[in-house]
Amino acid sequence: MSVPEPSTSDIAAPVAPGTAPVIAWRAGPALPVTRATTVPSLMAECLHRFPTATVINDGGRSATWRELDEWSARLASAWAKDLPRGGRCAILVGNGLPHLLAELACWRLGAIAAPIFHGFGPQRIAALLARLEPQVTLVDDPALAHSAAGGVRQETSSELWHHATTHAVDHRERAVTGSDACLIQFTSGSTGMPRGVVLTHDNLASQQAAFALQWPEVGPGDRLAAYLPWHHSFGGLAERLWSLCRGAELTVVPGGGRDRQHLLATVRAVKPTVFLSVPKIHAVMVEERLFHRDTVRWVFTAGAPLSDDLRTWYAAAGIPVCEGWGLTETSPSCTLTRPGRATSGVVGHPIAGVSVGVRRSDGHILVRGPNVMAGYFRQPTTTLCDGVLDTGDLGTWSEDGLCLRGRSDHQLKLANGEKLGAAEIEAALLAHPAILHAVVGAEPELLVIVEVRDGTCRDEVLAVVDAVNASQAVPYQRIRGIYAIAQRMCVEDGHLTASLKVSRGQVLESFRRWRTEGGSQFVCYRG
Numbered sequence: 161m162s163v164p165e166p167s168t169s170d171i172a173a174p175v176a177p178g179t180a181p182v183i184a185w186r187a188g189p190a191l192p193v194t195r196a197t198t199v200p201s202l203m204a205e206c207l208h209r210f211p212t213a214t215v216i217n218d219g220g221r222s223a224t225w226r227e228l229d230e231w232s233a234r235l236a237s238a239w240a241k242d243l244p245r246g247g248r249c250a251i252l253v254g255n256g257l258p259h260l261l262a263e264l265a266c267w268r269l270g271a272i273a274a275p276i277f278h279g280f281g282p283q284r285i286a287a288l289l290a291r292l293e294p295q296v297t298l299v300d301d302p303a304l305a306h307s308a309a310g311g312v313r314q315e316t317s318s319e320l321w322h323h324a325t326t327h328a329v330d331h332r333e334r335a336v337t338g339s340d341a342c343l344i345q346f347t348s349g350s351t352g353m354p355r356g357v358v359l360t361h362d363n364l365a366s367q368q369a370a371f372a373l374q375w376p377e378v379g380p381g382d383r384l385a386a387y388l389p390w391h392h393s394f395g396g397l398a399e400r401l402w403s404l405c406r407g408a409e410l411t412v413v414p415g416g417g418r419d420r421q422h423l424l425a426t427v428r429a430v431k432p433t434v435f436l437s438v439p440k441i442h443a444v445m446v447e448e449r450l451f452h453r454d455t456v457r458w459v460f461t462a463g464a465p466l467s468d469d470l471r472t473w474y475a476a477a478g479i480p481v482c483e484g485w486g487l488t489e490t491s492p493s494c495t496l497t498r499p500g501r502a503t504s505g506v507v508g509h510p511i512a513g514v515s516v517g518v519r520r521s522d523g524h525i526l527v528r529g530p531n532v533m534a535g536y537f538r539q540p541t542t543t544l545c546d547g548v549l550d551t552g553d554l555g556t557w558s559e560d561g562l563c564l565r566g567r568s569d570h571q572l573k574l575a576n577g578e579k580l581g582a583a584e585i586e587a588a589l590l591a592h593p594a595i596l597h598a599v600v601g602a603e604p605e606l607l608v609i610v611e612v613r614d615g616t617c618r619d620e621v622l623a624v625v626d627a628v629n630a631s632q633a634v635p636y637q638r639i640r641g642i643y644a645i646a647q648r649m650c651v652e653d654g655h656l657t658a659s660l661k662v663s664r665g666q667v668l669e670s671f672r673r674w675r676t677e678g679g680s681q682f683v684c685y686r687g
Contacts, residue, residue, distance in 0.1 A: 338362030387417025607641030
């Protein structure tokens with residue numbers, strides 16, 4: 161089954177002859193006329209197609225779709241009195257069967273699952289729960305249970321398992337529509353307090369229909385190792401829900417992939433036929449030489465640009481690379497490249513059912529389609545108007561698809577009043593394999609904070625920055641201060657988000673404190 165080629169024509173309101181439309185739209189192929197529009201209907205299809213195949217492994221437990229259906233029905237019955245239609249269940253546990261069953265039970269009840277990264281810390285979690293006001297809270301960590309005290313019903317994973325395996329099915333599934341909310345996913349908070357993205361049943365269902373068209377070759381017999389966090393759309397929807405809907409076998413990596421040895425051991429044992437990851441973990445896989453063309457169909461990358469050295473290694477190994485772009489607000493995918501057709505800097509064409517536009521005046525990327533969120537939970541949604549989402553990303557169109565050009569909110573205001581896009585300079589620095597992360601700021605002079613690979617010397621970093629500076633046309637666009645972060649960026653210190661993206665604001669805030677208070681957190685290479 162081949163994927164129809166996307167339309168490359170501009171779609172816009174009529175304009176005067178010879179006048180370019182305000183927005184250059186490109187549309188993906190049409191979705192099937194007959195398709196599921198709710199998660200329960202997706203679950204029913206999966207139960208019919210894959211009743212006895214093992215679709216998830218979690219430590220010593222595994223499950224077929226028949227078991228997932230039975231367990232989630234029992235859990236839904238146990239929670240029915242406390243979790244009304246439209247009620248919210250806060251999930252404060254990591255990847256695993258309890259997390260999955262909690263979401264499946266919510267969707268059977270017409271309720272809303274709200275997974276929260278339990279590494280945010282008690283204060284931020286307490287603030288998110290105060291906004292969420294859940295009726296049910298799933299939490300294992302005693303230190304977080306106090307923060308979660310606002311939940312009417314609070315359970316641990318052990319208590320959930322008891323209900324899922326022993327409670328009588330005494331409650332009928334509540335009917336839902338495609339426009340009903342089913343999931344609140346909090347953004348990573350890289351630019352401030354996380355926002356709760358409200359996703360509907362059809363947001364999730366339309367993505368699965370598009371993925372089925374995009375990758376029809378993936379199904380029973382395929383294996384995946386799930387380390388991407390399920391509170392994030394990349395791991396929870398683009399990997400986990402897709403894998404379940406294809407009947408593939410998903411193995412949960414202990415600790416969510418934050419322990420390198422657990423991650424490596426799981427990948428070696430599973431021998432994934434498909435691997436979805438951010439570039440940081442692709443680098444680990446390549447360093448360990450874990451993938452071979454005779455076992456891996458293709459690998460997928462998103463979340464940040466894949467470096468040229470990783471792309472070159474995969475090409476030499478004969479392993480196709482597929483690249484994509486999207487946001488939590490688009491549940492999550494908007495554009496994808498076909499395996500083996502990825503090009504550096506290009507994230508492909510719109511997926512089925514989705515239209516992507518680039519506003520000619522400022523390069524803002526817009527999205528419309530059944531994947532676009534309903535809005536932010538209890539917060540204003542100024543970026544969504546008449547079903548069109550302004551993503552805040554900047555881009556241009558090429559023959560190969562969408563080219564990303566950074567974020568509109570990464571514009572720096574320099575001391576001379578000029579504005580400068582930080583993302584372009586960061587991308588130029590990250591093109592060098594010695595630099596793992598780069599954050600450009602104006603404090604007030606233009607400076608860069610880098611994290612470098614082990615064994616990289618100061619002079620090598622200076623040479624990379626000097627080369628980037630040499631390409632800048634005017635003096636004020638050149639980096640003056642060069643600093644290295646002394647310890648590896650991580651989620652715990654706030655320098656990386658839960659999805660392993662750099663939290664630019666947090667890194668710059670730490671840098672400002674270091675400048676004032678001193679310490680050993682940063683090293684000045686050139687001040």
